[in-house]
Amino acid sequence: MVITNAAEVYDRQSELKALDESKTGVKGLVDAGLVKIPRIFIHEQHRRNKYSRAEAKSSIPLVDLRGIDEDANVRSRVIDQVRSACEKWGFFQVVNHGIPVNVLDEMLYGVRGFHEQDPEVKKQFYTRDFTNRKVIYNTNFDLYQAPSTQWRDTVTCVVAPQRPDPEELPAICREIILDYTVRVMNLGHVLFQLLSEALGLNLNHIKDMGCTEGLYLQGQYYPACPEPELTLGTSEHADSSFLTVLLQDQLGGLQVLHENQWVDVAPIHGALVINVGDLLQLISNDKFVSVIHRVLANNLAPRVSAACFFRTQLPPENSSRVYGPIMELISETNPPVYKETTVKDYVAQFFKKGLDGVSALEYLKL
Numbered sequence: 001m002v003i004t005n006a007a008e009v010y011d012r013q014s015e016l017k018a019l020d021e022s023k024t025g026v027k028g029l030v031d032a033g034l035v036k037i038p039r040i041f042i043h044e045q046h047r048r049n050k051y052s053r054a055e056a057k058s059s060i061p062l063v064d065l066r067g068i069d070e071d072a073n074v075r076s077r078v079i080d081q082v083r084s085a086c087e088k089w090g091f092f093q094v095v096n097h098g099i100p101v102n103v104l105d106e107m108l109y110g111v112r113g114f115h116e117q118d119p120e121v122k123k124q125f126y127t128r129d130f131t132n133r134k135v136i137y138n139t140n141f142d143l144y145q146a147p148s149t150q151w152r153d154t155v156t157c158v159v160a161p162q163r164p165d166p167e168e169l170p171a172i173c174r175e176i177i178l179d180y181t182v183r184v185m186n187l188g189h190v191l192f193q194l195l196s197e198a199l200g201l202n203l204n205h206i207k208d209m210g211c212t213e214g215l216y217l218q219g220q221y222y223p224a225c226p227e228p229e230l231t232l233g234t235s236e237h238a239d240s241s242f243l244t245v246l247l248q249d250q251l252g253g254l255q256v257l258h259e260n261q262w263v264d265v266a267p268i269h270g271a272l273v274i275n276v277g278d279l280l281q282l283i284s285n286d287k288f289v290s291v292i293h294r295v296l297a298n299n300l301a302p303r304v305s306a307a308c309f310f311r312t313q314l315p316p317e318n319s320s321r322v323y324g325p326i327m328e329l330i331s332e333t334n335p336p337v338y339k340e341t342t343v344k345d346y347v348a349q350f351f352k353k354g355l356d357g358v359s360a361l362e363y364l365k366l
């Protein structure tokens, strides 16, 4: 039993278990017609309102990739923009990134299709086994660890370094996942080159460290919520990846913490949101920052997003390679800030904690 602030008594664990065992996630609750949100979803007010919302005019940088391979001046300007964005915001949006807008739309449509299909088909993918399975559908990967439950369901597909057998992927979005993730891998190579150059390193430095090898996609579904002000779609967190390529729909709700204020990431049709993850903050020795962000719940319509994380997910790919601050970035005046770690150990730490608004990098600080 748990005593809440309001001195109400409830059995949080049993409610979590019931949600888990339904295998139909938050969407299942909404489909059953609920009008008040269950207590497990209530996020404490002092956390939700800890920071104010920034003026609407403030927004994350926008970077236009057109011409970076043809014109050295354009490339060097873009590198400056990327460096500045990764140092100050940890986030930017890109346009002219090479992925056609109809592919982006189809990807979101595919994610929606997965979550809105017959629950009996969807249930076959329901699992919490992140170490053996390549397709993982569930609600809240950190359901049993996090202080509050998030108003979202997720389907995760691991697509690299090993390409999945198409038969393993959910039929309803199989083709678009295969197509979209190859394109994201290609864009990732471009971005990691720009990031390497922005750090003053050789073009392929980050790639040669193996940071671009692993990729998994998370198709998020945030059902419309009857009491959106009491909960969150995604809790405050920083990503555990090296880099994240996020495709959001037009509803909005994503917010980035910047100078102690929440800044809305306004949806731009055709653009992609790029953000620095913890592992890039670690190897860049704090030059680039992995910034806290969250997603608000809304009562208008289901929100859909597709986030691609550059990070290995399955052993043995992520087991032995050790990552620490890049030697070339270290000097007497800029000593290493972090201990070395493997991706496997880092992810274990990230999972153990759950999304609680504190960076998992803290435990690696020297």
Ligand SMILES: O=C(O)CCC(=O)C(=O)O
Pocket: 218, 220, 234, 239, 246, 248, 254, 293, 294, 295, 304, 305, 306, 307
């Ligand atoms: O759905 C979104 O827009 C972002 C979700 C997110 O931040 C994440 O899954 O790490």
Ligand SMILES: [Fe+2]
Pocket: 237, 238, 239, 293
């Ligand atoms: Fe995130």
